[in-house]
Amino acid sequence: MRRxxxxxxxxxxxxxxxxxxxxxxxxxxxxxxxxxxxxTDSTGYGDWKFVGFENYVNLFSDDSVLHSYRFTLGFxxxxxxxxNAISLAIAVCLTRNIKFRGLLRGxxxxxxxxxxxxxxxxxxxxxxxxxxxxxxxxxxxWLSDSILGNPHLAWLGVVLVAVWQSCATTIVIYMAGLQSVxxxxxxxxxxxxxxSWQRFWRITFPLLAPFLTxxxxxxxxxxxxxxxxxxxxxxxxxxxxxxxxxxxxYHNGFTGGxxxxxxxxxxxxxxxxxxxxxxxxxALRAREVSA
Amino acid sequence: MxxxxxxxxxxxxxxxxxxxxLSILAPMYLTVVTALKTRSDAGSSLWGLPHSLHWGxxxxxxxxxxxxxxxxxxxxxxxxxxxxxxxxxSLVGYAIARNMHRRAFRGVFFYFLSxxxxxxxxxxxxxxxxxxxxxxxxxxxxxxxxxxxxxxxxVLLYTGYMRTIxxxxxxxxxxxxxxAWQRFWRVIFPLLxxxxxxxxxxxxxxxxxxxxxxxxxxSDQNQYTLPLTQYAxxxxxxxxxxxxxxxxxxxxxxxxxxxxxxxxxxIGGVANGAVK
Numbered sequence: 341m342r343r344x345x346x347x348x349x350x351x352x353x354x355x356x357x358x359x360x361x362x363x364x365x366x367x368x369x370x371x372x373x374x375x376x377x378x379x380t381d382s383t384g385y386g387d388w389k390f391v392g393f394e395n396y397v398n399l400f401s402d403d404s405v406l407h408s409y410r411f412t413l414g415f416x417x418x419x420x421x422x423x424n425a426i427s428l429a430i431a432v433c434l435t436r437n438i439k440f441r442g443l444l445r446g447x448x449x450x451x452x453x454x455x456x457x458x459x460x461x462x463x464x465x466x467x468x469x470x471x472x473x474x475x476x477x478x479x480x481x482w483l484s485d486s487i488l489g490n491p492h493l494a495w496l497g498v499v500l501v502a503v504w505q506s507c508a509t510t511i512v513i514y515m516a517g518l519q520s521v522x523x524x525x526x527x528x529x530x531x532x533x534x535x536s537w538q539r540f541w542r543i544t545f546p547l548l549a550p551f552l553t554x555x556x557x558x559x560x561x562x563x564x565x566x567x568x569x570x571x572x573x574x575x576x577x578x579x580x581x582x583x584x585x586x587x588x589x590y591h592n593g594f595t596g597g598x599x600x601x602x603x604x605x606x607x608x609x610x611x612x613x614x615x616x617x618x619x620x621x622x623a624l625r626a627r628e629v630s631a
Numbered sequence: 632m633x634x635x636x637x638x639x640x641x642x643x644x645x646x647x648x649x650x651x652x653l654s655i656l657a658p659m660y661l662t663v664v665t666a667l668k669t670r671s672d673a674g675s676s677l678w679g680l681p682h683s684l685h686w687g688x689x690x691x692x693x694x695x696x697x698x699x700x701x702x703x704x705x706x707x708x709x710x711x712x713x714x715x716x717x718x719x720x721s722l723v724g725y726a727i728a729r730n731m732h733r734r735a736f737r738g739v740f741f742y743f744l745s746x747x748x749x750x751x752x753x754x755x756x757x758x759x760x761x762x763x764x765x766x767x768x769x770x771x772x773x774x775x776x777x778x779x780x781x782x783x784x785x786v787l788l789y790t791g792y793m794r795t796i797x798x799x800x801x802x803x804x805x806x807x808x809x810x811a812w813q814r815f816w817r818v819i820f821p822l823l824x825x826x827x828x829x830x831x832x833x834x835x836x837x838x839x840x841x842x843x844x845x846x847x848x849x850s851d852q853n854q855y856t857l858p859l860t861q862y863a864x865x866x867x868x869x870x871x872x873x874x875x876x877x878x879x880x881x882x883x884x885x886x887x888x889x890x891x892x893x894x895x896x897x898i899g900g901v902a903n904g905a906v907k
């Protein structure tokens with residue numbers, strides 16, 4: 341009897357429905373719950389009551405929240421630009437006529453297979469002991485103390501490690517893009533008298549636009565979510581100078597009794613990420629061309 | 632003459648790239664030598680080679696952090712997640728790709744797609760409550776979450792790849808008497824091998840290296856994965872960097888070994904995953 345019913349249902353639905361149900365239960369439902377609790381004063385346990393938009397109003401006058409947005413947005417913007425500039429340059433070099441291409445590509449991609457948290461701990465030590473030793477022996481004063489201990493410079497330390505790791509994947513994607521540029525177009529340009537500088541900026545770079553779009557969107561989104569590196573490098577410090585948004589939500593949401601308040605913060609965070617991604621996608625898509 | 636210039640610039644560029652690669656190799660070198668030094672050795676010269684190879688750091692790190700246990704957890708978790716992600720996500724991708732002309736399936740497609748924009752922190756706080764209520768705050772729950780959370784990206788990837796597989800293949804199988812399930816497992820799934828490899832590589836890397844999800848989901852320290860173990864033992868490590876670095880090195884080693892053996896597939900998989 342049950343088998344007969346199953347046989348009449350479209351089999352494609354049987355393939356998709358369990359996944360849809362599980363996805364709703366473990367992704368959509370908690371997200372909706374988060375939005376719901378953002379209108380309450382819940383601490384994560386015990387009684388709660390509705391407070392309307394109070395959490396949202398308070399967020400905009402909360403220095404630690406505003407600072408976390410300033411830090412995260414500044415960090416993500418700078419990292420994204422630097423990662424893409426460096427990666428494009430290295431990818432161009434790697435696709436030229438060089439020796440040991442496989443080995444070099446292998447080295448440049450290595451950071452992508454390592455756990456970010458572990459890389460963070462290695463660099464933490466590098467900043468605190470490895471570089472300060474060099475700084476002291478060379479008499480460079482700003483290198484003599486760990487930049488992670490300096491409230492004004494610590495964020496640059498996080499940028500540096502983020503760039504160190506993120507370049508790996510970005511380089512590989514740009515290399516795929518560079519290899520897709522048709523050779524005959526470049527050859528035609530050479531015959532027309534274009535030098536290699538002109539060939540790159542007039543032909544290769546415009547044709548790379550789809551890859552630039554992918555890399556900019558992926559980098560920005562990844563950097564906006566920065567969490568592991570903050571934990572391993574600074575723990576949000578010194579003070580709260582490098583608290584990223586996701587670190588603040590994690591830290592105060594779980595241990596600070598701010599369950600509802602940080603849920604409201606997460607809703608704003610979602611809106612910011614969605615808006616930035618869409619704006620960026622539109623702006624970059626507009627300038628894509630095809631060969 | 633032109634050829635000579637080009638050959639010379641090739642070597643020049645190679646040299647430049649090797650110089651740049653030092654920025655990656657230097658921290659790796661520091662990790663290896665620090666892991667092999669005694670504390671006094673590291674204190675006297677940080678960047679120098681160790682006076683004698685001090686393997687004792689490793690055995691102590693293995694003992695202190697319960698390395699074999701954490702390694703087992705990470706291996707089991709990653710293996711289960713990779714296998715189930717490939718098997719289930721491809722099936723869902725197939726169901727959606729072959730029904731994109733139906734409004735309901737298109738709706739499911741955009742439902743998964745829109746989830747790509749939702750940052751994890753908005754889910755994190757209520758999720759932890761839900762998991763402990765369901766008794767899923769353990770490795771099993773973690774595996775389930777990874778397989779489910781991989782859906783949006785993989786549905787996008789599989790439906791994209793499925794477009795290159797002609798529908799005539801499905802039709803031929805139907806004429807031969809195969810139902811939808813047989814069509815998928817016997818005919819389509821084997822044709823998906825390049826996409827499956829990409830998904831397996833991306834899933835393997837991200838699961839093995841992930842920190843945030845195990846951090847919020849796992850409640851029992853016996854179930855900690857390797858990255859989480861490094862975090863959990865920071866207190867013990869802070870006084871002994873050489874012990875810490877041998878632990879970091881062992882945490883990185885399995886993936887580095889796999890990378891050495893399968894470099895080309897891993898790089899290819901990551902590039903395909905982003906471009907498709």
